[in-house]
Amino acid sequence: MAGHGTRLLPATKSQPKEMLPVARKPIVQYVVEELCRNGVDEILFVTGRNKSSIENHFDYDPELYRTLADAQKLDLLNETFRDSRANFFYTRQRMQKGLGDAILCGESFAGEEPFVVALGDSILGLHANSQVVTRMAEVFTAKRASCVLAVEEVPREETRHYGIVQPEGLAEDVFRVVDLVEKPAPEEAPSNLAIAGRYVFSPLIFDLIRSVQPDKRGEIQVTDAIRLLCEEGKRVVAVRLPAGEKRYDIGNFPSYFESFVEFALADPEYGAEFRKTLERMLRSA
Numbered sequence: 469m470a471g472h473g474t475r476l477l478p479a480t481k482s483q484p485k486e487m488l489p490v491a492r493k494p495i496v497q498y499v500v501e502e503l504c505r506n507g508v509d510e511i512l513f514v515t516g517r518n519k520s521s522i523e524n525h526f527d528y529d530p531e532l533y534r535t536l537a538d539a540q541k542l543d544l545l546n547e548t549f550r551d552s553r554a555n556f557f558y559t560r561q562r563m564q565k566g567l568g569d570a571i572l573c574g575e576s577f578a579g580e581e582p583f584v585v586a587l588g589d590s591i592l593g594l595h596a597n598s599q600v601v602t603r604m605a606e607v608f609t610a611k612r613a614s615c616v617l618a619v620e621e622v623p624r625e626e627t628r629h630y631g632i633v634q635p636e637g638l639a640e641d642v643f644r645v646v647d648l649v650e651k652p653a654p655e656e657a658p659s660n661l662a663i664a665g666r667y668v669f670s671p672l673i674f675d676l677i678r679s680v681q682p683d684k685r686g687e688i689q690v691t692d693a694i695r696l697l698c699e700e701g702k703r704v705v706a707v708r709l710p711a712g713e714k715r716y717d718i719g720n721f722p723s724y725f726e727s728f729v730e731f732a733l734a735d736p737e738y739g740a741e742f743r744k745t746l747e748r749m750l751r752s753a
């Protein structure tokens with residue numbers, strides 16, 4: 469789930485940013501593959517106007533399937549399409565009223581169960597190899613938490629792009645969060661640990677989202693609802709992204725370019741050749 473993607477115009481004029489390719493696959497496919505590998509097999513996509521290509525992407529296309537089967541090229545469609553046991557569901561957020569509001573769209577889907585929220589503009593780990601969601605679910609149970617967040621360190625001057633957490637005491641690999649702020653200025657940020665686009669929630673969060681006031685842009689921030697959990701003394705726990713599972717942010721052009729190049733360089737078939745091309749380009753630049 470995500471907003472308008474205005475930072476990526478004109479690329480996102482008529483397609484969602486979640487469908488931009490990073491090397492071979494659209495971003496949303498990496499996110500889905502990551503979730504499937506972490507044992508999430510019921511996935512609700514909260515989309516919006518202009519995002520129907522996401523549904524099409526995950527749909528079974530018998531004609532394409534037959535063509536590829538005849539040509540013995542089925543490997544061009546990877547496991548997400550062929551063998552996935554995941555069930556996909558779709559709903560639309562009618563107005564862009566923020567991440568909190570988008571999460572509310574999943575209320576009846578989640579029911580009484582804890583659930584994972586994954587933002588569609590972040591890939592975790594090279595080729596989405598992150599296991600952090602599994603770890604977060606373990607921590608959620610072990611600590612009897614109401615919310616577990618994935619966090620990563622960001623440079624101080626970038627705190628205004630993220631939700632920033634305030635750790636209780638020293639921030640180890642797993643630590644309790646006592647407060648958090650959405651997009652603070654560096655001098656007001658309680659740390660440089662940013663929410664990294666993956667959350668595990670108890671369904672308690674829905675009532676709290678409903679009680680949050682919209683921010684000055686009219687958006688309901690889930691960060692504010694998590695803050696209320698902290699105020700109520702509920703356990704909010706952060707899990708740091710381990711080294712080697714870095715977050716690839718597709719929300720702006722510089723990090724989109726960087727992600728694309730890094731994934732292309734790691735491509736098992738074309739990576740080595742692409743590296744030579746890139747080196748040649750850099751030498752002649």
Ligand code: G1P
Binds near residue numbers: 471630631632650691
């Ligand atoms: C959202 C969250 C923010 C989080 C960020 C990165 O912001 O509101 O707390 O740190 O995603 O995952 P957005 O990038 O949608 O503005």
